[in-house]
Amino acid sequence: MNMKPLQGFGVSKVVDSDNPNFKPGDFISGITGWEEYSLIRTTELSRKIKPNDIPLSYHVGLLGMPGFTAYAGFYEVCSPKKGESVLVSAASGAVGQLVGQLAKLHGCYVVGSCGSSQKVRNKLGFDEAFNYKEEPDLGAALKRYFPQGIDIYFDNVGGDMLDAALVNMKIHGRIAVCGMVSEKNLSDPQGIRNVYNLITKRIRMQGFLQSDYIHLFPRFLEHVISYYKQGKIVYIEDINEGLESAPSAFVGLFLGENVGKQVICVAHE
Amino acid sequence: MNMKPLQGFGVSKVVDSDNPNFKPGDFISGITGWEEYSLIRTTELSRKIKPNDIPLSYHVGLLGMPGFTAYAGFYEVCSPKKGESVLVSAASGAVGQLVGQLAKLHGCYVVGSCGSSQKVRNKLGFDEAFNYKEEPDLGAALKRYFPQGIDIYFDNVGGDMLDAALVNMKIHGRIAVCGMVSEKNLSDPQGIRNVYNLITKRIRMQGFLQSDYIHLFPRFLEHVISYYKQGKIVYIEDINEGLESAPSAFVGLFLGENVGKQVICVAHE
Incomplete structure (x- = not known):
């Protein structure tokens, strides 16, 4: 063959x-x-x-495409201002964990939605985190964490969370649409029902790919390596050993089973 | 009482x-x-x-809130460039007819969707127009008029047309979300299923209200009055006589029955 x-x-x-x-x-x-x-x-x-003294595996996460996606999306798409309220979904994932930490460093109030709220609060330093699987009403959860509304939603999941966020956005809010991992079947996607909030709240909702911002990559590396070396950001990985672990780890991504960037270690140095 | x-x-x-x-x-x-x-x-x-020599009724349409909505939405939200492809829905309505004409004056290729395609093509000078009620497959209709894709969609209707447009947008396209007249029941809205196109095509989708741009109102009046007096734009009205005609005219808006800005003439000068 x-x-x-x-x-x-x-x-x-x-x-x-x-x-x-x-x-x-x-x-x-x-x-x-x-x-x-x-x-x-x-x-x-x-x-x-x-x-340098950064783990090799970080070059596929924190310092790789996911990290750069977080960096470009947060600074270039979300138009963040100090003091604003930020929601990040898939907050313990490869992208979300850096988005939330950059938002904290920017002076924002940050809440993460994920499948492992404790780790996000304790290790990543978000203001709040909640486990979406334990919330029967996502809209009510967002209302609880954002009584005044959400300025920025960094969306890694789409679906019900996007719908709940739309209802809870502030006027002139921004939604960076980065991923739709909740849409398991893109040939028959779930409808987003609350799009009319875009008008009443004058929301900007923008999809992006990191590749459009590649000219910023050197600046990204410089900033994030510096933050990391100063201990201002951390990066959580979920490492599985051996090629044979890849299929189940891949499926786990869609079930929200990973905590941190999912890495497959094929061989040690 | x-x-x-x-x-x-x-x-x-x-x-x-x-x-x-x-x-x-x-x-x-x-x-x-x-x-x-x-x-x-x-x-x-x-x-x-x-x-001036402009009909009084134009001050609730062309030179009023609908006209200003078209002006602010097109220039401030759509980021138009000469030569781009523009889709306008509710193209014969109070807002849509001016959006399309401004886009033509800007050097764009303009297609209108409406309930009366002939009038839009002949009187408003759009490149093309189609009657959405005669199209069993809106996506196929858009593919026909935009074989290379849509740069700008000025959305006055939401619903199925928005879904069809999302699939037919170009990379880096923009959608100005101005109205959702197709959503008759906002307490149980229809879902928009193709939102994931925002990511793959890096689309900016932005809701807006004219009131956020009110500082541009004097410039708007100057520009549009000048265009009108030069014969570069026209404005179609659908005038009903008498207060008693208001309820049926209002219902007609939601059925797409009006052609042009719906005006109720309560009294003549």
Whole structure:
């Protein structure tokens, strides 16, 4: 058989290379195969990792695409102001945990929705967190945490939480639409019923992809590495060992089972 | 009985006044009662109409709140660029007909959806128009008129048309959410199913009210009066005579029966 391996974003150690930019022993982050040894032919997205005291796996999370998604989405899409009220869904996930921490550093009041509220409150330093699975009425939960309304909703899930947020937004609120993990079936998606709030509350709701902001990547690395080294941000990972753990971990993402960035460790350094 | 009359936006002739700003014989536009003679106590929104060669009734349409909604929404919310493709729904309505004409003047390709496509094409000068009631598949209709996709959707109706537009938007498209006349029952609204397109296409979807842009009102009047006097824009009205015609005309708005700004003429000058 001559099948192309499934590809994904990972950190690799170069064992052999005819590309002068990547030498044996170098660590790179970028697209690689879901396999123990990969032949990487296209290196447009490959980035050599500079040696520093940051865990290698963070280069697929905090310092990789998810981290940059949080950074670009929060600063460039949410138009945050000090003192504003911020809701983050999937708050313990790869993106959400950084969004909430950046919002705290920006002087915002931050509430996270997730499947593990304790960890988000204690380790990530959000003002509040709640477990959406324990809330029979999401609208009432948001009303409880945001009696004056929500200025910014960083949406990683879509569905019922988006509908509940729309009703609880403040006038001139902003919704950054980053993910819809609650929509398990995009060929028959659930309808969002409260869209008319966009008019009465003059809400801006904006979808985005980090790739549109790639010119900001160097600034992102500089800022986030600096915050991390100062101990101002942390990053939670949910690491599974071995390629064989990937399928169940993938399914777990959609069930909200992971706490932190889901990482598969294929091989140790 | 001492009931307050229903109020609405209208043009009135002053018959008596103790307000030095408004003298008998003056014409004013603003909030008035649905009645033949009204006692106007609050004049914050009242504006004296300067005598010119524009029909009085235009001051509740082209030069009133609907016209200003079109102006503010198109220029301030849609971020239009010359050559872009624009869809306007309720295109023969009070707001939509001006949006499309402003878009044409801006150098855009403009398609209107309405209940009377002929009038929109012939009188308003849109590039194309279609009758949504004759289209069994709105998505297919939009694909036909926008084979390359939609840059700007000025949404006056919500519902199925919004869903169809979401699927047919271009990357970095903009949706100005102005009205949801298709949502007859806001306590049990229809869901918008294709919201995930906001992410893949990085769409900005923004609700607005003209009142947030009121500082632009003088510029709006200047521009639109100038365009009108140069014959560059027209305005279609659907005038019913007599207070007693108001209820059926109001219902007609929701059935898409009006062609042009719906006006009730309570009294002639």
